[in-house]
Amino acid sequence: MAGKVVKSVAKAVGAYQYPWREKLAKHKDELAKGVWGYWELGAWKPLSISARHRARIRKEVLLAGEDWPYDPARKEMRTKRKGHKCDRTAAQKRAHTAELMEKMPQMLADYRKKRWQKKMKEEEDAKAED
Incomplete structure (x- = not known):
């Protein structure tokens, strides 16, 4: 009993x-x-x-199989890997350098033209003062 x-x-x-x-x-x-x-x-x-x-x-x-709505929203997981910044940006820097090297002849021509125009202006100003 x-x-x-x-x-x-x-x-x-x-x-x-x-x-x-x-x-x-x-x-x-x-x-x-x-x-x-x-x-x-x-x-x-x-x-x-x-x-x-x-x-x-x-x-x-x-x-009990019920839903628990009181948890805070989870953040997204990080997709970036750890490491040195120089390692991550090296490829971008090389690509940028390659683009600039393709533009280099035009940049040099523009620089020479500006320098020549500046020289001509200085000569004209010198002649005008005389």
Whole structure:
């Protein structure tokens, strides 16, 4: 007889060990404020429910197969690899240098033309002063 009572009590306790629906309903507005806390009137307010209890309720809800909408949005993973910047930009620099080298004859011609025009202007100004 005592064995049957113990089994029925254990079964009842096991089924009702974590009443997550009631806990979730109780703390629903608090969980919606954020994971760690929230700003109110210029002051930081931590949640009234501890992180340990929040995590326990979250675990119970997820184990029951329900959705947990209170987690913050995850950031995108970094796609850039670590390393030295000079290694990453070396190819771009080489490509830019190749483009400039193709333009070099025209750039030199423009430079010579400007220098010649400047020289001619100086000579004209010198003749005008005489």
